């Protein structure tokens with residue numbers, strides 16, 4: 001059964017990793033998919049052709065979703081080609097997510113918050129605007145992290161942004177009461193984001209040996225694990241889940257001390 005037939009989905013930061021996996025998975029379920037990224041290269045074109053093989057529309061919307069100007073230009077381009085947005089997945093992240101406490105300067109802090117918090121908020125606001133003005137239901141999904149539950153050294157700025165997202169979706173859920181729009185987070189554990197050489201969703205997994213002592217699943221996760229959770233929250237299956245965070249971490253946090 002296809003759960004997202006004819007729905008229009010925008011995924012930020014979807015050139016590789018989890019975002020790319022979500023794009024392919026939702027296309028397999030009938031969604032027309034717009035992928036955003038700050039990078040445009042031949043990998044984007046390959047992703048578009050993989051998506052199109054499902055008989056759905058695929059489009060690329062280049063832009064920096066850490067600024068409101070960038071967000072608006074991505075949305076203008078997406079709405080121009082898809083007419084409406086049914087699902088927004090806020091997923092983009094830059095590679096240097098770890099930064100020691102004393103090396104975290106104003107530039108790094110602002111870069112983290114601008115992309116992972118401000119960007120996710122204003123993209124959600126623009127998506128909700130489109131949904132309300134067009135009169136359609138909608139789903140907003142933000143990628144949080146296990147780092148929002150536990151503190152590990154050198155992840156303070158990232159973890160702070162990711163924890164704030166969990167509060168943010170509660171606020172959005174409340175603010176959009178009666179609009180048939182849900183807002184939720186997914187908090188992944190350690191997910192391999194290596195690009196596969198073929199058309200698969202998943203690339204090479206992490207070495208399972210490294211997870212034996214701290215993840216009950218005794219292995220790392222894959223983009224398809226997160227994409228399945230996005231499918232649940234963005235389809236009718238998850239229609240009554242709102243303002244929540246779904247941990248998809250193989251039990252990592254369940255088996256640790258939680259500090260909130």
Ligand SMILES: NC(=O)c1ccc[n+]([C@@H]2O[C@H](COP(=O)([O-])OP(=O)(O)OC[C@H]3O[C@@H](n4cnc5c(N)ncnc54)[C@H](O)[C@@H]3O)[C@@H](O)[C@H]2O)c1
Nearest residue numbers: 013015017018037038064065091092093143145190191193
């Ligand atoms: N991989 C993991 O183990 C893991 C764990 C927990 C949470 N997450 C979260 O899942 C999401 C995806 O992670 P991933 O590991 O697949 O990332 P990734 O690094 O594989 O891909 C991120 C993509 O975002 C793009 N990007 C960076 N800055 C951008 C910007 N300003 N505007 C638009 N695009 C931009 C990059 O070019 C890249 O293609 C992130 O929000 C991340 O924090 C990942």
